[in-house]
Amino acid sequence: DDAMTRRMALGAMGVGFAMALRPVQASTIITDGEGIETADVKFPVADGLSPAFVAHPKGKGKHASVLLVSEIFGLHEHIRDLARRLAKAGYAVIAPDYFYRAGDPSKLTDFAEIRKIVGKETLNLQLSDSDSAIAWLGKQSFADISRLGVTGFCWGGSVTWMMATHSPPVRAGVAWYGGLRRPASATDNRPYPLDAASAIKAPVLGLYGALDKGIPVADVEAMRAALASMGNKNCELVVYPDADHGFNADYRPSYNEKDAKDAWAKMLAWFKAHGVV
Numbered sequence: 001d002d003a004m005t006r007r008m009a010l011g012a013m014g015v016g017f018a019m020a021l022r023p024v025q026a027s028t029i030i031t032d033g034e035g036i037e038t039a040d041v042k043f044p045v046a047d048g049l050s051p052a053f054v055a056h057p058k059g060k061g062k063h064a065s066v067l068l069v070s071e072i073f074g075l076h077e078h079i080r081d082l083a084r085r086l087a088k089a090g091y092a093v094i095a096p097d098y099f100y101r102a103g104d105p106s107k108l109t110d111f112a113e114i115r116k117i118v119g120k121e122t123l124n125l126q127l128s129d130s131d132s133a134i135a136w137l138g139k140q141s142f143a144d145i146s147r148l149g150v151t152g153f154c155w156g157g158s159v160t161w162m163m164a165t166h167s168p169p170v171r172a173g174v175a176w177y178g179g180l181r182r183p184a185s186a187t188d189n190r191p192y193p194l195d196a197a198s199a200i201k202a203p204v205l206g207l208y209g210a211l212d213k214g215i216p217v218a219d220v221e222a223m224r225a226a227l228a229s230m231g232n233k234n235c236e237l238v239v240y241p242d243a244d245h246g247f248n249a250d251y252r253p254s255y256n257e258k259d260a261k262d263a264w265a266k267m268l269a270w271f272k273a274h275g276v277v
Contacts, residue, residue, distance in 0.1 A: 016077030018106045020114060021252050028251040031084040038084065043096075043136035045129050051097040052133060053080050055087035056142045064147035064276050065137055067130055067163070068095040069156030071249070072118045076106035078251050082153075089268055090277075092143035096133045098126065118155060123190040126159050127166050134169060145169055149276035150202075151267060152178060153248065157206075161193035164202040172274035173204040174267040177212060177245050180219045194219070197226035203234035205270040207263045209243030209256075238266065 017024050037058050042049040053075055056063055066086050070079045075097040083093040099105055102120040105113075121129075130150075138145035150173045152160040157178020164173045175193075182192045193200075208220050217239060224237050240247065240263070246254040248263060271277060 016080070016106075017251050018071075018073035018076050018078070020073065020105075020109050020111060021249075024251045025253060025255060027255050027257065028078075029081060029085075031081050031088065033084065036084060036087040037142075038080075038087070041136075043094075043133055045132040047101075050129060050132070051075065051100050052136075053083055053095045053097075054093065054137075054140075055080075055083040055095075056092040057087055057090055061142070062144035063090060063092040063142060064149070064271070065134075065143045065145050066091045066093045066271075066276070067134055067137075067148070067150045068093050069130070069150065069152030069159045069163075070095065070098065071154040071156060071246075072114055073106045074099045074104060078249060079153075085264075086151075091149075092137065092140070094133050094137045096129055098129055122188070123162065127162065130159070130163055131167060134167070147171065147276050149173065149271045149274075152176065154178065154246065158193060161200070161204060161206075162191075162196065164204045165196045165199040168201070170202045171276050172271055173202055174270055175204055175206045176248055176263070177208055177215060178206070179215055180223045194223055194226060197223065197232070198230045200227070200232060200235065203236075203270075203274050205266065206235070206237040207248075207266070208237065208239045209245060209247050209259070210239050210241045211243060212245040214245055236270075238263070 038055045079095050083095045086093045098121050099117050102117040105117045108114050137143045148169050150160050150163045153176040157175035160173040160175040180193045227235050240259040243256045243259045244254045246252050247256040248260040
């Protein structure tokens with residue numbers, strides 16, 4: 001039956017999910033490969049070759065493109081599944097492994113060790129690696145980067161905000177529960193989204209949960225006020241009253257199916273409204 005098939009699939013794929021958040025929840029979505037093509041690739045970056053996962057619709061023709069930026073757990077099975085979902089929605093997607101230089105955070109359970117790996121991907125590297133991924137995607141026969149969107153989750157949500165300050169090709173961004181304020185533990189002097197509000201060029205949709213203790217609603221309201229003070233009417237912030245951090249992460253206990261589905265629909269509508277279609 002469907003439940004047994006799901007359990008078997010989860011058992012087979014479970015090794016691909018972040019170790020720090022095992023066991024994988026029964027709510028985990030498994031997207032099949034029907035109608036799409038997927039591949040593990042490597043693309044050139046400033047200091048070598050970065051791994052990435054690519055997904056796009058089958059057949060000829062160029063598709064609007066999406067840069068998919070991972071959580072702190074890196075390029076694990078959940079991110080790959082999100083890439084497959086976006087490909088099924090008609091997009092050519094590249095999901096880089098941003099942390100490959102320092103290690104694989106998905107295989108660790110100690111958050112202190114995970115943060116050490118993630119911390120080595122500086123803002124300059126985040127932006128440079130993203131630019132390189134976009135450039136590589138633009139050379140593929142299936143992708144049109146003149147219709148480019150960026151979306152990211154958690155760590156990747158913060159990267160999404162920063163990409164909106166940086167890359168002229170980005171038409172729109174969707175930031176899922178991405179940090180806005182400089183963490184108290186930060187030792188660098190790089191800007192964070194709240195610091196960079198005046199530099200945001202692309203329209204960004206920010207999706208947040210009111211129950212998120214790491215990104216309190218006060219931070220979201222501060223970002224809303226900062227954008228308004230700059231006369232920025234191109235960005236929108238949505239706060240789901242019953243959602244926690246990671247509410248789209250269907251493999252985690254924080255998953256909120258209702259809000260995740262609503263936010264996913266809002267993301268696709270946002271892309272469409274801003275020419276990423």
